[in-house]
Amino acid sequence: MKIYSKYIENAVDQISSLPGIGKRTALRLVIELLKRSNEEIEDFSNSFVLMKENIKKCQICHNISDTDICPICSDKNRDQNLICVVEDIRDILAIEATQSYKGVYHVLDGIISPMDGIGPKDLNINSLIERAKNESVKEIIFALSATMEGDTTNFYLYRKIKDLNIEISSLSRGVSVGSELQYADEITLSRSLLNRQPFVI
Amino acid sequence: MKIYSKYIENAVDQISSLPGIGKRTALRLVIELLKRSNEEIEDFSNSFVLMKENIKKCQICHNISDTDICPICSDKNRDQNLICVVEDIRDILAIEATQSYKGVYHVLDGIISPMDGIGPKDLNINSLIERAKNESVKEIIFALSATMEGDTTNFYLYRKIKDLNIEISSLSRGVSVGSELQYADEITLSRSLLNRQPFVI
Numbered sequence: 001m002k003i004y005s006k007y008i009e010n011a012v013d014q015i016s017s018l019p020g021i022g023k024r025t026a027l028r029l030v031i032e033l034l035k036r037s038n039e040e041i042e043d044f045s046n047s048f049v050l051m052k053e054n055i056k057k058c059q060i061c062h063n064i065s066d067t068d069i070c071p072i073c074s075d076k077n078r079d080q081n082l083i084c085v086v087e088d089i090r091d092i093l094a095i096e097a098t099q100s101y102k103g104v105y106h107v108l109d110g111i112i113s114p115m116d117g118i119g120p121k122d123l124n125i126n127s128l129i130e131r132a133k134n135e136s137v138k139e140i141i142f143a144l145s146a147t148m149e150g151d152t153t154n155f156y157l158y159r160k161i162k163d164l165n166i167e168i169s170s171l172s173r174g175v176s177v178g179s180e181l182q183y184a185d186e187i188t189l190s191r192s193l194l195n196r197q198p199f200v201i
Numbered sequence: 202m203k204i205y206s207k208y209i210e211n212a213v214d215q216i217s218s219l220p221g222i223g224k225r226t227a228l229r230l231v232i233e234l235l236k237r238s239n240e241e242i243e244d245f246s247n248s249f250v251l252m253k254e255n256i257k258k259c260q261i262c263h264n265i266s267d268t269d270i271c272p273i274c275s276d277k278n279r280d281q282n283l284i285c286v287v288e289d290i291r292d293i294l295a296i297e298a299t300q301s302y303k304g305v306y307h308v309l310d311g312i313i314s315p316m317d318g319i320g321p322k323d324l325n326i327n328s329l330i331e332r333a334k335n336e337s338v339k340e341i342i343f344a345l346s347a348t349m350e351g352d353t354t355n356f357y358l359y360r361k362i363k364d365l366n367i368e369i370s371s372l373s374r375g376v377s378v379g380s381e382l383q384y385a386d387e388i389t390l391s392r393s394l395l396n397r398q399p400f401v402i
């Protein structure tokens with residue numbers, strides 16, 4: 001695709017460097033941006049620089065925050081001794097949206113993935129172990145993706161934590177609520193058979 | 202979706218203001234951006250400001266360009282008397298990619314769309330008529346989308362140009378090359394029957 005302006009080409013390259021956005025989509029977005037006023041473009045651009053300059057990570061759970069301690073870790077109404085381990089901030093948002101969790105989080109900032117060159121040292125694992133050593137902590141919930149990488153990370157964390165006197169749990173796997181049985185994959189179905197629950201009315 | 206940082210929220214709002222990008226996708230992109238260095242973020246941001254500050258429109262055809270006259274209009278190997286009317290720069294890129302057009306273009310910067318409040322005055326129609334009045338111009342090709350809006354615009358342009366002594370043509374409609382007949386819609390199929398061509402071996 002030959003574009004007749006190096007400025008457009010540069011902007012297209014920048015946008016298409018984001019995951020999941022190809023050159024064609026990027027060009028469509030750039031053409032849309034070109035229709036905006038100078039001031040709007042300034043606001044658009046500045047939002048990223050401001051974010052990068054001002055963003056902090058919570059010193060306890062590594063959640064993204066504008067303060068040193070995030071609103072969740074500093075919330076006295078939440079159970080600070082129940083820690084849910086997640087991959088990134090989006091998982092926190094997903095769990096918070098359920099409104100059914102009142103503990104705190106620990107953000108790993110990724111999962112162990114040898115294929116992508118991500119090992120335990122690249123993740124916030126040491127700080128999790130330090131938190132787990134605090135005797136008041138009662139339970140740690142593994143809430144990582146149900147993938148090979150998620151399972152690997154779960155197992156690694158389990159070995160690091162198992163000797164501390166803490167309950168370790170992970171999200172239940174099973175047939176999604178609202179989905180038809182015939183469309184569930186074999187592994188999910190066999191896991192949901194194995195982990196069957198007493199029937200409650 | 203409650204995000205725990207107003208900076209992130211602002212960046213997400215900016216990205217999701219682009220067409221076709223929702224809040225979730227925007228958040229994914231913003232998290233990706235956060236992993237980059239300060240310098241990379243500066244480059245990312247600056248690309249849009251630089252583009253907005255430096256971009257020009259070709260004074261002849263309204264194509265986007267870094268110069269006053271775009272590379273196509275200033276190319277002496279192209280037929281300057283054959284003008285292809287398109288909606289925006291992406292259509293130029295699509296036609297150029299075929300390598301089968303050697304004329305020049307005229308970018309309307311949109312099509313007539315009363316639903317979106319876009320009338321003839323919002324488009325580069327007057328400059329097209331001025332170009333068409335030049336006696337050396339031989340043919341104008343309408344290459345707008347095969348939609349209601351495209352047809353409306355074609356008809357409007359036709360009425361403005363028809364009295365000048367210029368050949369007016371439009372892209373042929375028909376069954377796509379490589380597609381199966383049974384999947385063609387009725388209108389396309391009836392147009393391709395009406396416009397049937399002498400069979401050539």
